[in-house]
Amino acid sequence: MPILRPRQDVCAKRVLKALKVTSSTLAVAPTGAGKTFILSAVCSKLPGRHLILQHSDKLLEQNKATYELWNGTDTSIVNANCKDFTGQAVFAMVQTLSRDGTIEALDHFHFDVLVIDEGHHATAPTYKRIIEAVKAKNPNVKIFLVTATPMRGDGAGLGQVVDSVADVITLEDLIAAGNLVMPRTFIIDIGCQQELQDMPIVGIDYDMDRVAEIMNKDIHNERIVKEWQEHAGDRQTIVFCSTVQHAKDVCAAFQKEGIKAGVVHGSMTTTERDNTLNAFECRQLQVLVNVMVLTEGYDCQIVSCVVLLCPSSQHSTLLQMIGRGLRIVTPDKYPDESKEDCVILDFGTSCTNHGSLEQNVSLEDQRAFGSEGGDAPSKECPNCEAPNPLSVKVCSLCGQEFNPAAMQSASLSTFTMREVKLVKQSPYKWQSVNPRVLVSTSFNSWAMVIFHKDTWHAVGATANNTPVAYLAKGKRLAALSAANDFMCRYGSTADSGKRKSWLRKDATEKQLKALNDPLNFGMNRYEAACRLTLKFNKAAIGKLIN
Known part of the structure; x- marks a missing residue:
């Protein structure tokens, strides 16, 4: 059974605690938090039959495979091609299960746990119909929702479905642990911002046809491409536009400059859309322009720039768009890639209006209140500690100049503290063999973080004579996070957890003889084991990182 990351483990425990005292709860976990790992671990502690609702066939298959790591393979699927309710855990497509002719099957099957992935959809009529049918058969069913964006665009509160919020994992938590990259945001006014600021909200969002009238002009599109070339010209990029015609014209502006760009939108066939997405993921395209198709359920690790060409009145939509670029790169998918941050180019007003990327969470209906908001992006003066707009170079209160070098020093200090926190929270001991x-x-496993050729590399292997695996490269924290995840998945705290007493015993004579180093006196058994692991695998590691 895999071991959760420290923050995942905390979340799972809080959910289980909440479900002991209430019948339903919500966990908020941003993109990259590992929602499926959390829900699978929670389900492993809840007895009885489980029904897990999904809204995407692709996610259904992925989540089912992860769930089986914790809970075994007694699972079944309900979707357009298969309607099997016999598994101990049933993974069901909402679109299929909610239909007449299928939902009646719930009259004959008892479920003890109902899990709703992307739980912000739970107040929609299709979901509510399923929830009511499950509760009709078992009024005591435990309901667990997990989502990255709990505040719905229509303002409908999730309090209609759940009684409590068990936990909220923040983007800062995940960035601090090296599970997501840092967003670097540039707010660029090409002469449209005032008009966009003055636009009224129609229904739950802005009138996108009107947005296109303001932004979709040749002079603006040419400027957008120029700014992108300056700030992110070498990055795989997703662009969010307001209308299909806007997307086509922006794509044409990129292509005019010789940049390989493509478009995806809701009017395309599934085959057309999949072919375009595959071309982007294979780097046959560098820029992917879309009209709100890629806000949810699309994950491509090599995306390192997000361009916002449409304002959003909803904070949750902004998070979904930016979240497309925050995932770290794993070498098993992209062995030659590294990614340290994600550039956000906002040519609209979303970042200005919403400010913070963190979620505000309320289970109450928000339809009677104003739109979601946040503080505008700011930084703290190192002299008087007054908050200042992100773009200023001189403190508006005391006149202190912002020193890039000093700010970098503060950033590195924070970075080091985050790394220390990750090592402290890990269930495994991390031994410094040398400064690199x-x-x-x-x-039954080992992992290493190695500094070589100006970057950090993470490698690991299981004890079954398997080849050494290349896990990650980039900043030290990102590499350490990937290596720690590998240990959590394949290691065993039962024999090698950091609190085991054998780790602190003196090294054995056999270990010292194998090390053959006269300076290795006073070494404990665990440090010797780590040094031997490096010695025995040095050649294989060298082939991977050179």
């Missing part, structure tokens, strides 16, 4: 190598080992 950190090692963690257990009886």
